[in-house]
Amino acid sequence: MEILDSYLRAVKRYLPRAQSSDIIKELSDDLRSQVEDQEAAAGRPLSDKEIAAFLRQHGDPMTVARRYRQDSPSLTIGWELIGPELFPMYLIMLSVNLVITVACVAIVFLIMHAPLTLNVFVFPILIQIVVLTLVFVGLNLVRRKYPQPWYYPPAEISPMIPIPRGYSVAGLILWGPVLLWWLALPHFPSLILGSAAAHLKLAPTWHTFYVPLLLVLLASIAQRLISLFRPDWTWLVPFVRLLINAAGALVLYVLVFKSHTLVVVADAFQCSGQYDKLADSVNGTLLWGVLGPWLWIWAGISVPIYAWYCLPHVRRLLRGKAAGTSSAVSTETGKRS
């Protein structure tokens, strides 16, 4: 019952560490007994789909774990703002954010040779606390209102949940126009340069990056189209996203950190030199604003996340192969004997 094991692993993640193994052993026995009862009633083993349906009815892993965390710390002022299952994650994220914030502020002030007082940290820290708390309060509200949201299942159980069609459609609605925009760019540079297109043109470097980024966009659209018609191909999303994010991160890294010129002054205005500054400013905006490090960081963060989502599929594949090999070996042994 691999699905059940995966489900239990997902529940375990949200349990208090000290008791998690104990609770999981007990829950495992209970769920297995229920499945066995259903199998006895049906007179046959349950299929993976039937077990998945049973687990779905049982509850999403976070909700199940919550039942065991009633006494765990939470953020409650009159009413529950951040529940006990989200609270540990909130604390971790808050700590990481605050450390990064303090480090960034300190580095910026040291570089600027400005006096480093306690006051300079107060505002950024407050902003981090308020924003992160609001995000988690929002998440908590969503979890309470929709107690079984399997929209973003943990990696362990994602292989058994078909990709919602709405999710694929939303991706097509979002990325379709971006693809069209990208396709139109070489013919209509004003789509990215605006009025500056009258005096500037795309540099040859641009063409080096154009096709790889076009392929990344095409792969992304293709994955969503396929997922729309084959929502049961759950492996497709993490593998394609891993590839496109890794490729995107690589291309954007070279684009942002190794290239400095995406646009140059148009031939007709090159002699005058009056548009050189305009070209510099547009290059800066494109590299550090439109295509800049933000997208690169996003892709960089997505790579390990999708790699994590790929793991259960790889594990399944390896197990399947191992089972295939052992059954082949046993057949062979049986033939010989």
Place this chain on the structure above:
Amino acid sequence: MPPGNDNHELFENLRLELRRGSLILAVLVMLRAEHYGYTLRKALADHGMPIDEGTLYPLLRRLETQGLLVSEWREEDKRNKRFYRLSSEGKAILKPLLAEWQGINTSLNGIL
């Protein structure tokens, strides 16, 4: 009369509150004999007291922490199961608790 939609949530809260105390008593009574979680749940359901696992296991843990139950892990049917039974302290408390419940029941019947 069944509760209307407006009162459904209120009714549900009151029902759960009413059940909570009775469930503890039912669990303690059932655990005069040794059970593991699943069989305990089935036995309770067979007696008209269905309880989901998310309520039962935390309750068992709480009762064990309070010293009313003892548990041990043992293998049965090739699986490790946690068996629960009343502790001596649990047995001592169950008697007056049952007497209390019977008293409440009698009083309530009288009021009704």
